[in-house]
Amino acid sequence: MCFKITVAILASEIKKKVNCLSERKNVVFIVVDGLADRPITSIGGLTPLEVASKPGMDKLAEIGICGILDIISPGVPPGSDVAHLSLFGYDPYAVYRGRGGLEALGAGINISSDDVAFRANFATVGEDMKVLDRRAGRSLPEGDVLAKSLNGYRSKLFPDVEVTVKHTTEHRCVVVLRGLGLSHMVSDTDPHKEGSVMQAIPLDSTPEAKKTASVVNEFTMYSYESLRRHPLNFEREKKGLRPANILLLRGAGRLPNMASLRELYGLRAACIVANALVRGVCKAAGMDVIEVKGVTGSFDTDINAMGHAALKLLDEYDLVFLHIKGTDSASHDGDLEKKIFMIEKADKLVSLLLDSVELDRTYLVLTADHTTPVLVKDHTGEPVPVAIAGPGIRSDDVKRFSERDCAKGGLGRIQARFLMPILIDYLGLSKKYGA
Amino acid sequence: MCFKITVAILASEIKKKVNCLSERKNVVFIVVDGLADRPITSIGGLTPLEVASKPGMDKLAEIGICGILDIISPGVPPGSDVAHLSLFGYDPYAVYRGRGGLEALGAGINISSDDVAFRANFATVGEDMKVLDRRAGRSLPEGDVLAKSLNGYRSKLFPDVEVTVKHTTEHRCVVVLRGLGLSHMVSDTDPHKEGSVMQAIPLDSTPEAKKTASVVNEFTMYSYESLRRHPLNFEREKKGLRPANILLLRGAGRLPNMASLRELYGLRAACIVANALVRGVCKAAGMDVIEVKGVTGSFDTDINAMGHAALKLLDEYDLVFLHIKGTDSASHDGDLEKKIFMIEKADKLVSLLLDSVELDRTYLVLTADHTTPVLVKDHTGEPVPVAIAGPGIRSDDVKRFSERDCAKGGLGRIQARFLMPILIDYLGLSKKYGA
Numbered sequence: 001m002c003f004k005i006t007v008a009i010l011a012s013e014i015k016k017k018v019n020c021l022s023e024r025k026n027v028v029f030i031v032v033d034g035l036a037d038r039p040i041t042s043i044g045g046l047t048p049l050e051v052a053s054k055p056g057m058d059k060l061a062e063i064g065i066c067g068i069l070d071i072i073s074p075g076v077p078p079g080s081d082v083a084h085l086s087l088f089g090y091d092p093y094a095v096y097r098g099r100g101g102l103e104a105l106g107a108g109i110n111i112s113s114d115d116v117a118f119r120a121n122f123a124t125v126g127e128d129m130k131v132l133d134r135r136a137g138r139s140l141p142e143g144d145v146l147a148k149s150l151n152g153y154r155s156k157l158f159p160d161v162e163v164t165v166k167h168t169t170e171h172r173c174v175v176v177l178r179g180l181g182l183s184h185m186v187s188d189t190d191p192h193k194e195g196s197v198m199q200a201i202p203l204d205s206t207p208e209a210k211k212t213a214s215v216v217n218e219f220t221m222y223s224y225e226s227l228r229r230h231p232l233n234f235e236r237e238k239k240g241l242r243p244a245n246i247l248l249l250r251g252a253g254r255l256p257n258m259a260s261l262r263e264l265y266g267l268r269a270a271c272i273v274a275n276a277l278v279r280g281v282c283k284a285a286g287m288d289v290i291e292v293k294g295v296t297g298s299f300d301t302d303i304n305a306m307g308h309a310a311l312k313l314l315d316e317y318d319l320v321f322l323h324i325k326g327t328d329s330a331s332h333d334g335d336l337e338k339k340i341f342m343i344e345k346a347d348k349l350v351s352l353l354l355d356s357v358e359l360d361r362t363y364l365v366l367t368a369d370h371t372t373p374v375l376v377k378d379h380t381g382e383p384v385p386v387a388i389a390g391p392g393i394r395s396d397d398v399k400r401f402s403e404r405d406c407a408k409g410g411l412g413r414i415q416a417r418f419l420m421p422i423l424i425d426y427l428g429l430s431k432k433y434g435a
Numbered sequence: 436m437c438f439k440i441t442v443a444i445l446a447s448e449i450k451k452k453v454n455c456l457s458e459r460k461n462v463v464f465i466v467v468d469g470l471a472d473r474p475i476t477s478i479g480g481l482t483p484l485e486v487a488s489k490p491g492m493d494k495l496a497e498i499g500i501c502g503i504l505d506i507i508s509p510g511v512p513p514g515s516d517v518a519h520l521s522l523f524g525y526d527p528y529a530v531y532r533g534r535g536g537l538e539a540l541g542a543g544i545n546i547s548s549d550d551v552a553f554r555a556n557f558a559t560v561g562e563d564m565k566v567l568d569r570r571a572g573r574s575l576p577e578g579d580v581l582a583k584s585l586n587g588y589r590s591k592l593f594p595d596v597e598v599t600v601k602h603t604t605e606h607r608c609v610v611v612l613r614g615l616g617l618s619h620m621v622s623d624t625d626p627h628k629e630g631s632v633m634q635a636i637p638l639d640s641t642p643e644a645k646k647t648a649s650v651v652n653e654f655t656m657y658s659y660e661s662l663r664r665h666p667l668n669f670e671r672e673k674k675g676l677r678p679a680n681i682l683l684l685r686g687a688g689r690l691p692n693m694a695s696l697r698e699l700y701g702l703r704a705a706c707i708v709a710n711a712l713v714r715g716v717c718k719a720a721g722m723d724v725i726e727v728k729g730v731t732g733s734f735d736t737d738i739n740a741m742g743h744a745a746l747k748l749l750d751e752y753d754l755v756f757l758h759i760k761g762t763d764s765a766s767h768d769g770d771l772e773k774k775i776f777m778i779e780k781a782d783k784l785v786s787l788l789l790d791s792v793e794l795d796r797t798y799l800v801l802t803a804d805h806t807t808p809v810l811v812k813d814h815t816g817e818p819v820p821v822a823i824a825g826p827g828i829r830s831d832d833v834k835r836f837s838e839r840d841c842a843k844g845g846l847g848r849i850q851a852r853f854l855m856p857i858l859i860d861y862l863g864l865s866k867k868y869g870a
Contacts, residue, residue, distance in 0.1 A: 038827035047829075072868055074849055075856030079869025099870035117868070251870050277870065373827065374718065379867055381860035382829065404829050404845060413847035 025317040025391065025427050027363040028310055028353055031087060032346045033080065034328025034372030036403050037386040040336065048336060048374065049402045054341040056351030057401035060366055064389030066398040067411025069419060071370050075381040083369035084281040089420025091259055098184040098253020099277065106280030107161040107166050107174040111255060115180045117211055119172040119251045121190060122146065122244035125224065129197045134190070135171040136244035141208070142232040143167035146244055149230060150223055155215045163219055168276050175249055177215055183208035189220045190248035216249055260286025265424045270313050271321040272306050278323050287321060297325040300339065303345055307352040314362065318427055322349070331372035339374055363390030365427055366401065367371065367419070383413060390426065443495055460826065460862050462754040462798040463745055463788055466522060467533025467781045468515065469617035469763025469807030471819040471838050475771065483771060483809065484837045487778040492836035495801055500823030501833040502846025504854060506805050512814040518804035519716040525693055527723020533619040534712065541715030542601050542609040546690060551617045551647055554686045556625060557581065560659065564632045568626065570606040571679035576669040578602035581679055584665060590650045598654055603711050609672035610684055612650055617860030623731035624655045632681065651684055658682040658834040697719025700864045705748050706756040707741050713758050722756060733758040734773065738780055742787040749797065753862055757784070766807035774809055798825030798861055801836065802854070818848060825861065
């Protein structure tokens, strides 16, 4: 019996190897952030997707199967972090523990499950703690040096807690509290609009939340006392620039409580993502983050560089995840023209991939992480369109990729967290439930 | 720091106020009770909705987004109470604790979460406790006086329990047991068909259920001993009318375990509803109940009065809920002609609203609480059609409001409890989940 089992194991190993070298299937999974929208009267009651010229996306819809995804559930606007957890197959209500842990991962900080992390802004405040600019002018070449000047701070009230500060881009930072007995159930010091610096307060009655809030308030005051006296800030003021004289913290969070896609399905996944928060979700899901020159989270991102890098990655990975951010930024700015421009730019990525991949072994997946209507300038809860092309797909009658066309597609209306199991099944990596 | 927090709260209040006075969006939410049906051979295999003349509803479907709603889940016929809980966004399996509590709210009785309430009928029984008429002839002008004669009864077995009896319409009453250690897990004394008065029995093994069943049986016998000797009943017998000589209890229930729509979403909601049970659900959801002269739960209800009252309420409320009952009554009677008549009457309400509201700021929502096929004369488990018109809606290709047309709509098939979050999101009152 032992012998037979060995033979069987060997056979499956050989099959795997053959699968790997020749006809192994793979997926390119593209998310265009905030792509979905609402009909807009000024453009004939159409959505930006409906008026944009996007032959690649339309072709993908035509040869593929389409549908609409509820990212969380109908009517619930998702944040980008929670949205990507869903798109990667996780139930956010079960795994999500705030934004901070994902921001830290995205910024390349290795944090443990005990640590509590925050997204932070360098900001400008007056002596009365009134916030004069939540972004200290946004452009901040001094960010790295200023962050390092605060890094390693040890709490006076709780000397077991050490603070890590890492600058990311422009005015953006990640702050990590490292120590025992901390909690992510604390409120922000960032007022989120012009106003005064807020006191962090515990959001539950645990001693952990109380301790964390105390450290946050202590560190916030320390950041002000230290930064206001920093020579680089005196230089900024001499140049007529706003001093980056405080750190405003928000989005307390810990690492999400989840297994990687490799652990769950044996999936080897890579991603090309500039946005730190989404990159954090990718890392939490166990994706390898690939740096590609020219790929930014902005309108100037190099679509060609992204596309060609993705094609190369298909040799090594089962799934390559690509993220385009500009569409969402345009929506938040209420800039319809820029949104259409970014849709047409994203379309070139889809066209490039359609022209280059072998559709008898590669699945192309296109969707959005949420609806961000240009007229609302924020996320809303409508479902998003999705299209999947590739071998063995039950293609439908949908010929255009849009919110309304995809609603008539063969996938119907499903929850976003079922998309990943569908892809896993196409890849032949799913496990039968039952006999 | 306290001061600063106060400032932030005030700022948001001011924003709300500005929002309120200018371009605030709102919703008129119409439920036509038991509207949905099955195809009927005698009318060419069409449903009553498909044969009725209903230009308003069809127009709403044409300009709106359509779909079908599973009120509970496929194949489960909902009661009107549970159906409206779903339509208002609640999960009935989580919040529902029987009909009685909602009946009491609907009848204007303030009950606490400890009380157990019942729907009750004045009925006619013989000396052998055999039910001769479950409705004591239905017409009962003496109802108020008879109810008051029983009101305030105190249990002999459990003197801490006091009984409130309130007459509502015709033969209908609400009975509330007030005291400690009561349970809604008791069976009905109403046999629901001709037969004998039933003994209430505990439906679980708790002492609370046992105690409540004892009080119910004691009170039922008391109602018989007291009512059979009531002078008004002697007078009824002299007139050849059936005496209302007992109260039959059913639908033991407590208040549902739920937060109001205002608490959940900050929604200010009002309703115009004649039916006591649905009114109870509205109250439990925190809606203000508005009395409108001429609006009844019957075929004669004044649609114009309802429509014009609704339009006025839009100045003060985010959501106005309107309920039309006659369609369901016609279905229960198996009266196809009356059902079509009531659909066409309800259509006039839709037309009036379509002609009067500003569709760039008001959402019109039309649906049913369940399917009540004329040929079945009772609720069944099929989904119901829904249409939503208003600003930014992703309108679809559906041009007629019917069970089958709406199934092809852009909303797809969703659970009824997601309808309210969708409306909340359109109103801009939803909260983002995640960052």
